[in-house]
Amino acid sequence: MFELSQKPDLPNGFQYLMPVISTQKAWSLFDFLRLNINWQQPSIQVYGKFHPIPRLQCYIADSGLNYQYSALNLLPDAWNEPLFAMRQRLQTAFKQPFNAVLLNYYRNGLDCMGWHSDDEPELGDHPTIVSVSLGAARKFAIKDRETASQWQLYLEHGSALVMTGMSQQLYVHSLPKQRKVGEGRINLTFRNIVNK
Ligand SMILES: O=C(O)CCC(=O)C(=O)O
Ligand SMILES: [Fe+2]
Secondary structure, three states, rough: OOOOOOOOOOOOOOOEEEEEHHHHHHHHHHHHHHOOOOEOOOEEEOEEEEEOOOOOEEEEEOOOOOOOOOOOOOOHHHHHHHHHHHHHHHHHHHHOOOOEEEEEEEEOOOEEEEEOOOOOOHHHHOOEEEEEEEEOOOOEEEEEOOOOOOEEEEEEEEEEEEEOOOOHHHEEEEOOOOOOOOOEEEEEEEEOOOOO
């Protein structure tokens, strides 16, 4: 259903799809989300001290699906129309449910996300996570937990990065700072929360 126009050499379980949304639709979605999402900047504890996360975020899901993410207990906001429509489209394309989406808003290149994997128990054993990018292209880094080998690719406006299989167990990923990037980027990671 989606085109694979650029195929960087990525480890097993990572697939880059470009485009999944037309440039124009992606910009109207970017503007809509920037203005209509209830963006939050919670603080998390690192080595005993509380720090605001270096980006804004919002968690949207079917009601009752709480998510324990980076030591935060996230209570879901309700779906809006464009995200609900995108969820339906992804469910058809990937033949699996997506009952939650975590939105990240990187206001400029100083906003970032550190090394982590999305291996929370509520995602199940081998989750498929679809990560849609809108706005400024940003570098995404992948690191092999065992060998420390690294891969980098740009996540472009209107693209999707799909993480499946062993991608969370074997690798960590991050969105490094890029001081020269002045524009904003919104990322949508569609996930499926399973009952524990
Ligand atoms: O912004 C990105 O592309 C990465 C987001 C991410 O890794 C996450 O939300 O878990
Ligand atoms: Fe992640």
